[in-house]
Amino acid sequence: MTDQQQPLPTASGEFGDKPALTFPDTPAPADLAVQVLSRGDGELVEAGDDIEVNYYGQVWGGRMFDNSYDRGSSISFPIGVGAVIGGWDEGLVGQQVGSRVLLSIPPHLGYGERGMPQAGIGGTDTLVFVVDVKGTSRR
Template identity: 35%
Template structure:
């Protein structure tokens, strides 16, 4: 039987959360965020392999509650560390934003690390735009969402389809595999295009920098003297770190002096180890380090973008054996 209330809903797809505090109903943006909705619905209905034929979210808890900010759930472990056993890319639509309370969005551990965890906003959170994939909005029961406390259960999560478009939306494993494959293909194509663009920018701005076997572009500004440091040596470096567009994200001057670290022990990004290991005392260089030897596809939120080349002005001031 369909309730009178549900029959009055406009055409669309809805997630109906029955929680310890009451009912929350969210509309799902299956046309603007088909991959993210396909994952959520496929898990909720037990249609994805990861759900083992059972409604994935039933019995899970809201493990994180930040008053005025978000309630977060969808973790089968209930502690924020769990998921469905896979990750999938971000999916952004320009008109889906964290612009108020009731926004349903994916929790993640960085770019392209979505799984099963989601959150519902308790207020506007514009800083999450472009970082978390919005895929729905609460249309009933926002007061219930606001009353949730950590540990409250999702007793059941059901999907309701109203209208032909929603009923025809495919949330099967086959459809999920196709969407995921297409998303990763698009990511690879975008990464390749960005890489080519970045290399062109490097060659235009530093035409005399020489690329080594690791893909690091280097230019010696001042020669040093003595031996190069060996693994286990402690070195001190004055530096300034920049993005390719010249934006400074860090410099030793802000820390009161040179940065000291031990060569070859993983204290610093791989690119630094490789560059400094080939420098001599008092030498000064520009080193342009590729993302795979820096912060990779994760970057540093709000500081270093994903897949970013990093430009360093470096001066080796001391080597201690």
């Protein structure tokens, strides 16, 4: 799942701060890459939980396409059950509440060949997210 040989973007800020990403001069990893930027000490996220997160999303080497920090409110959704893109399901299950996690998500675990044109995401775009895991609850 994680290829630590491939350089990943670096993220500024601490848990709760809107990050800024700095990208390496290398291609995006072909597989899902998960890097815990800071580990929390809360409950482990399990498949089927509802999790609450803040997130920042940017196309690899491109522009930011969405983030919850500017809206001033987190989002909640079921995780590990196919309700969100595969890279989130695979990369966030098993993380601890209070963690800041960087996800590099290849197209096949993101929005696939169609991309999401309304968000400016192409079918070959690798997505990079910084996710602050704020909470989890069992369904």
